[in-house]
Amino acid sequence: MGKKKKINGYLLTGGILSALLTAVIVTGFFWTPYSTTAMNAKEKMQPPSLAHFFGTDNFGRDVFSRVMQGAGTSFLIAILVVLIGCSAGILIGSLCGYFGGTADLILMRICDTITAFPAILLALVIISIAGSNVSNIILALGILFIPSFARVVRIQYAGIRDLNYIKSARLAGVGTGRILYSHILPNTIPILVPAMTIGFNNAVLAEASMSFLGIGIQPPQASLGSMLKDSQNYLTSAPWYALGSGFMIVLMILAFSLLSEGFQQSNR
Amino acid sequence: MKNDLILEVRHLNSYYEKSHSDTRLFDLLPEEHEQVLRDVSFEIFHGDILGLVGESGSGKTTLAKVLLGIVKDYDGEVIHHTAYPQMVFQDPFSSLNPARTVEWILSEPLRALARRSDADWIPRTKAGRHEMVREMLRSVGLNDEYLSRRPGELSGGQWQRVSIASAVISRPQLIIADEPVSALDVTIQAQILELMRNLKEMYALSYLFISHDLNVVYQICNRVMVMQHGRVVESGDTVQVYRHPQHPYTQELLRDAL
Numbered sequence: 001m002g003k004k005k006k007i008n009g010y011l012l013t014g015g016i017l018s019a020l021l022t023a024v025i026v027t028g029f030f031w032t033p034y035s036t037t038a039m040n041a042k043e044k045m046q047p048p049s050l051a052h053f054f055g056t057d058n059f060g061r062d063v064f065s066r067v068m069q070g071a072g073t074s075f076l077i078a079i080l081v082v083l084i085g086c087s088a089g090i091l092i093g094s095l096c097g098y099f100g101g102t103a104d105l106i107l108m109r110i111c112d113t114i115t116a117f118p119a120i121l122l123a124l125v126i127i128s129i130a131g132s133n134v135s136n137i138i139l140a141l142g143i144l145f146i147p148s149f150a151r152v153v154r155i156q157y158a159g160i161r162d163l164n165y166i167k168s169a170r171l172a173g174v175g176t177g178r179i180l181y182s183h184i185l186p187n188t189i190p191i192l193v194p195a196m197t198i199g200f201n202n203a204v205l206a207e208a209s210m211s212f213l214g215i216g217i218q219p220p221q222a223s224l225g226s227m228l229k230d231s232q233n234y235l236t237s238a239p240w241y242a243l244g245s246g247f248m249i250v251l252m253i254l255a256f257s258l259l260s261e262g263f264q265q266s267n268r
Numbered sequence: 269m270k271n272d273l274i275l276e277v278r279h280l281n282s283y284y285e286k287s288h289s290d291t292r293l294f295d296l297l298p299e300e301h302e303q304v305l306r307d308v309s310f311e312i313f314h315g316d317i318l319g320l321v322g323e324s325g326s327g328k329t330t331l332a333k334v335l336l337g338i339v340k341d342y343d344g345e346v347i348h349h350t351a352y353p354q355m356v357f358q359d360p361f362s363s364l365n366p367a368r369t370v371e372w373i374l375s376e377p378l379r380a381l382a383r384r385s386d387a388d389w390i391p392r393t394k395a396g397r398h399e400m401v402r403e404m405l406r407s408v409g410l411n412d413e414y415l416s417r418r419p420g421e422l423s424g425g426q427w428q429r430v431s432i433a434s435a436v437i438s439r440p441q442l443i444i445a446d447e448p449v450s451a452l453d454v455t456i457q458a459q460i461l462e463l464m465r466n467l468k469e470m471y472a473l474s475y476l477f478i479s480h481d482l483n484v485v486y487q488i489c490n491r492v493m494v495m496q497h498g499r500v501v502e503s504g505d506t507v508q509v510y511r512h513p514q515h516p517y518t519q520e521l522l523r524d525a526l
Contacts, residue, residue: 164363186367
């Protein structure tokens with residue numbers, strides 16, 4: 001705040017990686033070197049070359065183009081999942097933490113119950129009831145991500161509500177809604193930002209795992225998880241197929257973890 | 269001089285409830301009540317600086333909380349003849365929002381007032397608030413440079429100056445100051461006491477000044493009230509009480525203070 005911060009290695013590396021990644025993903029929305037769906041029997045299972053950076057798959061599609069598009073899909077899904085989880089988590093956590101009482105107890109026990117099950121399993125249940133499409137995946141994961149945010153936010157609110165500056169605000173006649181979201185919320189940002197990056201990483205992994213299991217993004221749309229699943233069968237004959245999509249998942253999570261760690265260190 | 273009355277308290281009893289309901293879903297244990305204030309009566313007149321002394325646990329802070337409406341478990345009468353009082357807290361470091369700038373912190377009471385009251389002096393534009401905040405900041409001895417600072421960038425004394433400013437800016441007639449200087453060094457203490465005296469003249473304030481430090485109370489208060497175990501054991505003109513303490517507890521406190 002005001003003082004000049006020393007740039008730390010985490011922030012720098014994470015920043016560069018994220019910038020690169022974002023550039024690749026944003027480009028992927030508008031343009032890919034090759035079509036992501038057009039098959040080409042002549043170019044099947046080509047190893048990486050200058051024409052195909054990550055090689056081609058069993059249908060002759062360019063793996064790099066599909067990774068670009070798949071990363072974009074995973075990225076968008078993860079962002080939306082975090083947004084849903086985070087905004088609902090802030091709403092529930094702030095009310096529970098600030099008011100406490102029986103409603104708080106009940107809501108927190110519900111959160112405990114949700115957390116007690118593996119997220120993928122619950123998502124599977126929701127998807128099999130509601131049907132497998134992108135919006136259901138986002139919604140299911142979003143709901144499952146609420147408890148982690150609600151818990152973090154609640155603890156912050158419960159600690160801050162008794163501080164003198166909140167008492168002063170109440171004495172000055174500031175309304176409860178304003179106290180909740182204008183006075184207390186800014187003070188939870190240092191905790192909320194790392195929670196969001198961790199949530200983002202978990203969402204990328206969850207989406208990839210679901211697509212890997214075949215309950216996520218459906219073919220022919222590219223997804224990092226489903227590409228990884230398809231590539232399993234060709235692991236010995238065409239290892240680049242698996243490496244391309246695996247590399248992108250690792251890169252995505254690494255970039256944002258480093259960025260988050262960098263933020264935390266520079267806030268200390 | 270009835271119209272000079274700012275606050276009247278008559279036969280006030282207050283209880284501290286040892287609640288279990290925060291930790292248990294079903295509250296099986298009977299509630300325990302402990303009486304904190306016993307038959308407290310006093311009044312504050314316009315221009316008073318009333319000192320409230322007593323050791324910790326004597327009920328000073330509870331009394332403040334009852335007056336502010338934070339503690340609602342009491343019987344007896346609390347009559348505010350003016351708008352609600354504002355508070356200056358002991359610990360300056362938790363009394364300002366660390367995520368906001370000084371300007372935002374000082375504007376907030378004005379924004380809240382503008383919604384609730386239609387008094388003429390309340391600025392209703394951003395520019396009007398900015399001007400009033402600058403003026404307020406100057407009267408607590410801080411220049412415009414501090415408008416954009418956050419509490420983390422202030423020293424202890426500056427911190428308490430901003431806290432006092434945020435209490436005074438909504439123009440209360442009474443300010444309850446709970447140990448406002450006891451967290452500060454002696455030199456800073458003197459400056460803050462001087463500031464409070466000046467503000468009293470500038471903004472026609474009265475104070476209820478809570479302190480365990482009898483020397484500080486002697487410097488600033490015109491009247492004093494001594495509390496022990498929730499009871500007011502002695503009260504009167506400060507000089508009078510300090511020269512001729514009647515109650516053994518007051519005598520003991522004064523002996524310890526010297």
